[in-house]
Amino acid sequence: MAGLVQRNPRFSKLNDDDVRYFEGILGAKNVVQDEDKLVAANIDWMHKYKGSSRLLLQPKTTEQVSQILKYCDSRSLAVVPQGGNTGLVGGSVPVFDEVIVSLSSMNKIISFDKVSGILVCEAGCILENIISFLDNEGFIMPLDLGAKGSCQIGGNVSTNAGGLRLVRYGSLHGNVLGVEAVLANGTVLDMLKTLRKDNTGYDLKHLFIGSEGSLGIVTKVSILTPPKLSSVNVAFLACKDYSSCQKLLQEAKRKLGEILSAFEFLDGQSMNLVLNHLEGARNPLPTLHDYYVLIETTGSDESSDKQKLEAFLLGSMENELISDGVLAQDINQASSFWHLREGISEALMRAGAVYKYDLSIPVEQMYNLVEEMRSRLGNTANVIGYGHLGDSNLHLNISTPQYDDKILSQIEPFVYEWTSKHRGSISAEHGVGLMKANEIFYSKSGETVQLMASIKNLLDPNHILNPYKVLPRSLIS
Amino acid sequence: MTMKIMVAIKRVVDYAVKIRVNPDKTGVVTQNVKMSMNPFCEIALEEALRIRESGSASEVVAVTIGPSHSVDTLRTGLAMGADRGIHVDYSASLYPLSVAKILTKLVQIENPGLLILGKQAIDDDCNQTGQMIAGLLNWPQGTFASKVVLDKEKQVATVDREVADGIETVCLNLPAVITTDLRLNQPRYATLPNIMKAKSKPIKKFTPEELNVEIKSDLEIVQVTEPPKRKAGVVVSSVDELIDKLKHEANVI
Numbered sequence: 001m002a003g004l005v006q007r008n009p010r011f012s013k014l015n016d017d018d019v020r021y022f023e024g025i026l027g028a029k030n031v032v033q034d035e036d037k038l039v040a041a042n043i044d045w046m047h048k049y050k051g052s053s054r055l056l057l058q059p060k061t062t063e064q065v066s067q068i069l070k071y072c073d074s075r076s077l078a079v080v081p082q083g084g085n086t087g088l089v090g091g092s093v094p095v096f097d098e099v100i101v102s103l104s105s106m107n108k109i110i111s112f113d114k115v116s117g118i119l120v121c122e123a124g125c126i127l128e129n130i131i132s133f134l135d136n137e138g139f140i141m142p143l144d145l146g147a148k149g150s151c152q153i154g155g156n157v158s159t160n161a162g163g164l165r166l167v168r169y170g171s172l173h174g175n176v177l178g179v180e181a182v183l184a185n186g187t188v189l190d191m192l193k194t195l196r197k198d199n200t201g202y203d204l205k206h207l208f209i210g211s212e213g214s215l216g217i218v219t220k221v222s223i224l225t226p227p228k229l230s231s232v233n234v235a236f237l238a239c240k241d242y243s244s245c246q247k248l249l250q251e252a253k254r255k256l257g258e259i260l261s262a263f264e265f266l267d268g269q270s271m272n273l274v275l276n277h278l279e280g281a282r283n284p285l286p287t288l289h290d291y292y293v294l295i296e297t298t299g300s301d302e303s304s305d306k307q308k309l310e311a312f313l314l315g316s317m318e319n320e321l322i323s324d325g326v327l328a329q330d331i332n333q334a335s336s337f338w339h340l341r342e343g344i345s346e347a348l349m350r351a352g353a354v355y356k357y358d359l360s361i362p363v364e365q366m367y368n369l370v371e372e373m374r375s376r377l378g379n380t381a382n383v384i385g386y387g388h389l390g391d392s393n394l395h396l397n398i399s400t401p402q403y404d405d406k407i408l409s410q411i412e413p414f415v416y417e418w419t420s421k422h423r424g425s426i427s428a429e430h431g432v433g434l435m436k437a438n439e440i441f442y443s444k445s446g447e448t449v450q451l452m453a454s455i456k457n458l459l460d461p462n463h464i465l466n467p468y469k470v471l472p473r474s475l476i477s
Numbered sequence: 478m479t480m481k482i483m484v485a486i487k488r489v490v491d492y493a494v495k496i497r498v499n500p501d502k503t504g505v506v507t508q509n510v511k512m513s514m515n516p517f518c519e520i521a522l523e524e525a526l527r528i529r530e531s532g533s534a535s536e537v538v539a540v541t542i543g544p545s546h547s548v549d550t551l552r553t554g555l556a557m558g559a560d561r562g563i564h565v566d567y568s569a570s571l572y573p574l575s576v577a578k579i580l581t582k583l584v585q586i587e588n589p590g591l592l593i594l595g596k597q598a599i600d601d602d603c604n605q606t607g608q609m610i611a612g613l614l615n616w617p618q619g620t621f622a623s624k625v626v627l628d629k630e631k632q633v634a635t636v637d638r639e640v641a642d643g644i645e646t647v648c649l650n651l652p653a654v655i656t657t658d659l660r661l662n663q664p665r666y667a668t669l670p671n672i673m674k675a676k677s678k679p680i681k682k683f684t685p686e687e688l689n690v691e692i693k694s695d696l697e698i699v700q701v702t703e704p705p706k707r708k709a710g711v712v713v714s715s716v717d718e719l720i721d722k723l724k725h726e727a728n729v730i
Contacts, residue, residue, distance in 0.1 A: 135495075230509045237669075284666045302511075303549075314673055326666040329553045330513030331493035333666060 005434070005468050007096040011078045014055055014097065018075065022057055025067045030105065032056040041100050044093050045086055045150075046349065046356075048403075049434060051094030053080070058105045062180060062188055062219040068101060069217065069464075070186025078467045081213035083155025084126065086147035088356055089433025091212045092155065095468045103154045106219060109133055118177060118194045120222040123154025139225045142169035146342040154218045160210030162429030164342075167390035168261040168298070169226060172209055179205040180220035184460040194222045207455065212431050213466040215459045231302040232261075233309050234334035237316075237325035238289035242367040245291050248321045249363065249389055252295060255312045259305050262296035263390030264341050267370065270384040273399065274340050277347035281340055284326045284333075293322075293389070294341050296334075344386055348399055351382070355398040355408065357415050360425035366394045369418055373398065376410055393428040416442040432470045440472055449475065479535040480590035480651075482525040484559065485580055486518040486541050488550035489600040502700050505600075514550050517595025519557075520657040523664040524625055525593050526558045533627045536560045538587060542579055544568040548680065555675035556667035562680040563587075565688070572694045575685075577609035582688040584614060589652065591634065596621055596656040607656035617649040621658040 022031045032038065033055060042051045059065045072079050078098040085092045094100060103124035110120040117139050121130065127148040131141050143156060145163030155161075157179065160172050169175060178193035191205045208218050239245045245265050252260055266274075268290045274281045299305040309327070316322045328334035348354045361369060370385035373396065377383060380400070387395040396415065400407055416426050420442040427436055427443070440449055453475040456463070463476055490496060491511040499506050525537045539554035541547045542565040551562040565579055584592060597604035611618035619625070619636030623644065626635040638645045639658045649655075667675075685692050713719045723730045 230511065232511075235669075282663075285668070310672065313669055317669055317673075322669065325669040327669065327672060329556075329667050330516075331491045331511060332516075335493070 005095055005473065008078070008463075008467060010076060010462075011098075011464070011467070012076045014077065014099065018071075018077065019055065021071060022055070022068065025064055025071075026057060026059060030058040030060070032058065038100075041082060041085065041102065042093060044088075044090060046088065046354065049090035049093050049095075051080070051096060051098065053094040053097055053100050056100040056102055058102050060105045062106075062182060065101065065106075065182045065217055065219055066186040066188050068099075069182055069184055072099060072464055073184050073186065073462055076462055076464065078464050080466055081154075081158070081217045083124065083152035083158070084147065084150040086151040087155070087159065087433060088358070088430045089427070089435040091159065091431055091433030091466065091469055095434060098467065101217065103152060103217070103219070106154075107152075110220065112137060112139075113194070114138075116194070117225045117227060118222055119225050120178075120192065120194065120220065121153060122220055123152060123157075123218050125153050127151050127153060127156060134225055135228065138228050140228045141225060142175040142223070143172065146345055153221055153223075157209055157221050158211065158213050158218050159431045160429070162388065162391065162393065164262050164264065164388070166388065166429075167263055173206060175224050176205065176209055176221055177224055178222035179208050179218055181205075181208045181216040181218050183216045184462065184465050188219075189216065192220055192222055196224065207459075210431070212433060212470050214456060214470045215465065217465070229298050229300045231297075231299045231305045232331075232334065233297045233306060234328040234337050235295045235309065235313055235325055236284050236328075236337040236340070237293045237295065237313070237322045238285055239291040239293060239321065240289070240323045242291060244321045244323075245293055245389060246363055248293060248316060251316060251321065252312065255315075256295070256297055256308065259297040259299035259308065260295070260390075261298035262294065264294040264387070265389040266292050266294075266341060266344065266386035267367075267384060268292075269382060270344050270386045270397075271340070273351055273382070273384060274343055274347045277350040278339075278343040280336075281343060281347075282336070284337060284340075285324050287324070289323060292340075294337055341386070344384075344395075344397075348384075348397055351399045352401045353399070353403040355400075355411055356430070357394075357396040357398075357411075357426075358428050358430040359394045359396060359415075359419050360392055360428040361394055361419060361422055362424070363389065363392045365422050366392065369394065369415070369422075370396060372418070373411070373415070376414065377407065380410075381407055391428070413439070413442075419443075434469050437469050438472045438474075440470075480533065481536045481538060481587060482528060482534045482591045482593060483538045483540060483580075483584060483587055483589035484518070484522045484525045484554070485576075485592070485594045485606070486522060486539055486550060486554050487515045487595070487598045487600075488512050488541065488543055488547045489515045489598055492516050492599055498701050498703050502702060503698060504701050512546070512550070514553055515595050515598045515600075517597060517599070517657055517659070519595075519664040520659070520661050521593040521595050521655075522554055522557055522559060523662045524622075524655075524657060525591070526665070527662065528591070528625070528627055529558075531627075533629050534590070538563060538589065540565070540580065540583055542567055542571060542576055551680060552675050553667060555678045555680075556672040557665060558671065559678075561678055563683065564680055565683045565685065567685055567692065569692075570694070571692065572696050573603045573605035573609055575690065575692045575694065576606050577613055578690045579685060579688055580606070580610050581613045582690055583683075584610070590632075591627075591651060591653060591655065592616075593655045593657060596658055607654050611654040614652075614654070616652055616654050618654040618656070619647050619649050620656045622655050623658050623660045625655060625661070 106122040106124040491513040539559035624637035
C-alpha cells in the first residue's frame, strides 16, 4: 500500500534531540525505541499495512499529549495516533516514519453518574473493560463490536465505530456527549460536556467523531450509556433466500419494535468459513442453509419479551420467511450464536488473504453486489457477504490464499463504482484511513471534500496529524 | 422394548451470571437474574434423548421440582426433545434428601428403566441427590458418567466414570441411576419447530403432599459469603526478589 504513496519530504526526520525531548516530558520508560515493541505498533492486525516508525510515545496525561503535539508541530514531525490498533483501513499505523502516539496508558475511568448513566473516561480505556465496569453498575455501552477486547474508546470515537447495537442505540454522534481533544499545535479543546442538550454555537465535538485522528487527538470522552435490561434473547435463524432476510427485517422492526437490539445476517459461505476456520464453532442448526440471521432482543420483562419473540418467530416460520432456527435457552448458547457472527473476521484471517469492504447500500440491492462479485471472480476467490442488515451495512469480504494484484484489479474500482452508482457509501463504519483516501469522491461531492480540506488546513496547517489518510492526497500535501 | 427414561432437571441462576450474595448473607440474589437449566441437567437430558433416538428407549420424561417458574425450564427440556414433563410445585428451599425422596416417589409411579441426573447443580454444588435416590431405591448407580453404553438385550448399562486418577468403568444392571459429568456429550439446541411442538406436550403437576413426602431439613444455612477477592499481582524486579517473596510472603517454597 505504502508503495503507492510518497513520503512527504516536508516532514522532518526524527533525531536524537527529539528523543531526548520526549524523554524529558514522558520519562525514558514511556519513550519506546525497542525494535520488538515497535514491530507490533507498526503493523495492523490484518498484516496489510506496515510502517517503519522508530518511536512510540506513551503519554499518561492530556498535558503530555499537548506537549508532544506542540513539539511535533514546531519540528514538522508527522504523528500517527494509535489506540488498540484494530482498524481495518490502515488508519492506525504509520505509513512511513511517523511518530506513534499511543493512548494505551490513558486508561482511567474518570467518573460515572448512576442517575444519568453518563460515563467520562480517558481515550485509552479498552472497550471491554468499560463494558464490564458498566455491567457492575447496571449499565451497558451503546456500542459493542467484535474487537472489544483490544479496541479503545478513543479509537472508537475517532473512527465513529458502528458495531452490533447501532440498530438500537444509534451512532456515536448521538451517544457521545462530549470530547476532549488536542489539536496539532497543542491546544487542548475542552468540550467534555455531560449534557444531553447544549445548543450553543457550532457543535464542534462532531468534528472529532469519525475524523480518524486527522484533526486532533481525542484524549477524553463522555458517553451516555443506557441501563442494562435484564431480559436478553438471541435467536439464530435460517432463511432460504436473501429476499426472506429482508422481509424478516421489516417484520422484526414492526413486531419486535422496542425490544429489537440487533439484526445481523451472514450468508452460507460465511457460515462455512466460520465452521472450517474458527475454533469451537458449531452449526446450531441440524443442517446447512444459504442465509442466516441473528436476532437479539433486549427488554425489561423476561416473560413478555420471550412471548413476543416466540410469537414473532413462529409466525415467521408459518409464513416461510424462516426455514429453521434455534432460540438460545441460556447465556452460554446466546454467546455461542454471537460467536459465529462475531468470529467471521477472525475466521477470514485464518483462511488466508482477505480484501475487506464495508459498504452502506440500500437493503434491497445489498446482496446483488455479493452475487455480481462472485460471478466476476469465479473460482479464483471465496466471496462472502455478512453484516448489519438492520443498518443496511454490508461487509463484503473476498478471501484468497494470498494477496494478488490481479484479483485486486478485478475488485477495485468495480466495488466502489457499483456502490456509488447505488448511492451507497464506500465506508459504512470502518472509516477511510489509508485504504480509501483517494476514493472518497465515490461517496462525497467535490465541494464537500474541498470543505473538509479547508477544515483540515485550519486545524492542522502543517498536516502532521495522521498524514496520507482520510482526505485525497491531491488535496493535502 | 418400551423402556422409559426419567431425567431430573433444575432451574438455577444462569452459569454465565456473576453471582451476588444478598445483603443479609442468607443466600444469593436471584431477583432480576437470568435463570436457566443447570448445565449438568442439560447433559443428562441430551444423553436420554440420544438413548431414545438409538432405539434403546421409547420415552423420555423430564421432571422438575420448584416454584411455578420452573415450568419454563421444563418447557426448554420439552423443546430439546423430552416427550412429557412432570412439575412438582414447591416454592420454599429444598435440600437433596427431600429432592431424592420426591424423585423416588415419582420413580415408583413412572417405573423408568433409567434415571439420569446431573452430577450436581451449579447453585448449591451438593452432588448428593443421585446417590441418595440410588440408596432409597436400592438401585445400582453410575456417577460422574463420561460415557454410557446401553445393552438392550442384557439390560445392562456400562458407564465410564471420571474419577480422580483416570476412568473407572462399571456395569450396572437396570434399572439404575446415572449422574452425568461435563464431558459426556454436547447438548443440542432447542429448534423453533421443537419449541412449537413443546407447547402442546403434557406437563403433569404434583405437590409434595400428593406424593406423601414431608419436606423438612436437618440442615440450616448459617451464612453465605463471597470468596475472598483476589489480590492484585505485583511486578518483581529480579529473580532474587521473586524467590524471596515466594519464600517469605507466599510461603510456597
